[in-house]
Amino acid sequence: MPGRVWLQGTCRFFEPGHSDHCEKLIGEIAHGIAAAHAVKATLDYKKGYPPLINTADATARAIAAAAATVGSENVTTEFSPSLGCEDFAFMIRAAGGCYAWVGVGDVGPGEGLHGDRYVFNDEIVPTVLGYYVNLVEQTLPAS
Incomplete structure (x- = not known):
């Protein structure tokens, strides 16, 4: 039997109050x-990242910019939370914002963003740049 055991992990949740x-x-x-x-346990619980919850105004702007870039029929807004x-x-908690995902095509196991076989899709760069230009133009006042 070991004299000491150390167990480590993360807690992830959708509601900020769930951490407590x-x-x-x-x-x-x-x-x-x-x-x-008949042993002793010690809990050292460190609160890490809060859940990322997009704000409504920023999300509406992100959707509008995406629709202006690729057409509303190519914008997906209904998906399971991550x-x-x-x-x-x-940053979103302090200033508001929207964490938006850009689709870069279908990928197989291990080929996603954090996979060991990930290959960046260079063809998506002009679309992403267009999205950000549209977002800035729709958000900042014209001068």
């Missing part, structure tokens, strides 16, 4: 298991 709930439950479970085996962690969540 996760901390409470993990502590209760760890202490319960430890007590059942549990990815992103430091952009802190």
Whole structure:
């Protein structure tokens, strides 16, 4: 039997208040298991990234810019939430914003953005640049 065990992981959630709930439950479970085996448990719960929640105005602008770039029929707005962690969540909480995904084509296993066989689709660059130009033109006042 080892003299010490260290278990590490992340908690991801869609609601900001769930972090406190996760901390409470993990502590209760760890202490319960430890007590059942007459050992001690210590929980060092560090709050990391908050959930990234787009703001309505920024999302509407992102959708409008995308529609102006590729046509509204090519803009997808209905998809399942993602549990990815992103430091952009802190900026959105402070200033508002929209974390938008740009489709670069179908990919197979291991070929996605964080996969070991990822290959950037260079053909998407003009479309992405057009999107950002449209976003800036629709957001900033004309001078």
